[in-house]
Amino acid sequence: MSEDIIICNCNEIYKSEIVKAIQEKGLKTVEEVGEETGAGTVCGGCVDDIQEIIDELNK
Numbered sequence: 001m002s003e004d005i006i007i008c009n010c011n012e013i014y015k016s017e018i019v020k021a022i023q024e025k026g027l028k029t030v031e032e033v034g035e036e037t038g039a040g041t042v043c044g045g046c047v048d049d050i051q052e053i054i055d056e057l058n059k
Ligand code: FES
Pocket: 007, 008, 009, 010, 011, 039, 040, 041, 042, 043, 044, 045, 046, 047
């Protein structure tokens, strides 16, 4: 994994937190990631990035 970056600016959620939540809880959707981490639940601008992370980890 490359450097840690903020994915969700609204809630200051880092990529590492999202990756960890997906791996530990077996999350499959942006909605589940939102419930778990709060990412993507404010402006929605980071939803595409969250989806990309999910796709990357589940391929
Ligand atoms: S940047 Fe993630 S909800 Fe706004």
